[in-house]
Amino acid sequence: AQIEKIINGELDAGFFHLPKNYEQLSSISIYETDWSLGLPKYHPLAAKKKLYLKDLAEQDFIFFPRTSAPVLVDRIMALCYEGGLTPKISQEVAEERVMLNLVSVGMGVSFFLNSADNIYKDRVIFRRIEDFSLPVTQTLSWKTGSTSPSLNQLIEVAQSTLGASS
Numbered sequence: 608a609q610i611e612k613i614i615n616g617e618l619d620a621g622f623f624h625l626p627k628n629y630e631q632l633s634s635i636s637i638y639e640t641d642w643s644l645g646l647p648k649y650h651p652l653a654a655k656k657k658l659y660l661k662d663l664a665e666q667d668f669i670f671f672p673r674t675s676a677p678v679l680v681d682r683i684m685a686l687c688y689e690g691g692l693t694p695k696i697s698q699e700v701a702e703e704r705v706m707l708n709l710v711s712v713g714m715g716v717s718f719f720l721n722s723a724d725n726i727y728k729d730r731v732i733f734r735r736i737e738d739f740s741l742p743v744t745q746t747l748s749w750k751t752g753s754t755s756p757s758l759n760q761l762i763e764v765a766q767s768t769l770g771a772s773s
Contacts, residue, residue: 613750619758620749624679624720634748635765640722641742642683643733645710652716652734659738660690667697667715675701682741683718690738707731 612618614631622637644663646653652662673680687694697715700706704726706717711727720743725731747765749758 619755624743632748633751634746637745639744642718645719646716647713660692668694669698669709669715669717670696672699
């Protein structure tokens with residue numbers, strides 16, 4: 608919805624993970640992150656040195672609904688299928704914190720961005736899956752050709768801040 612509001616001129620800009628390239632948008636990359644598997648700290652798979660998609664075949668997955676991010680969900684599922692995993696989705700949840708809470712009480716496992724805030728550090732661990740990588744870029748995006756003075760100022764601040772941090 609935010610992307611459409613920017614394209615339609617209702618918003619000047621937004622911060623989000625772009626699931627694909629939009630010809631109508633210009634953007635600045637803020638950071639790139641990848642995915643990890645969140646699982647209960649005492650889950651049997653937590654002790655394995657390396658995890659692969661095939662190791663997850665018997666796990667119940669907590670997933671976000673396809674309607675909330677169809678391009679992203681399709682890309683995640685395609686990677687799972689390529690790695691020999693058909694996730695057993697036991698629950699669909701749109702909110703990351705709810706998903707993390709369900710993982711923390713042992714209701715299943717789920718994929719989370721590495722940048723996710725793990726508020727359950729004592730109960731949930733994030734593990735890299737060796738054969739699963741889908742880098743995601745956080746962007747500041749705006750409608751190409753927009754001439755709003757406040758937008759131009761926001762872009763300048765973002766560029767100078769990013770330049771100072773590199």
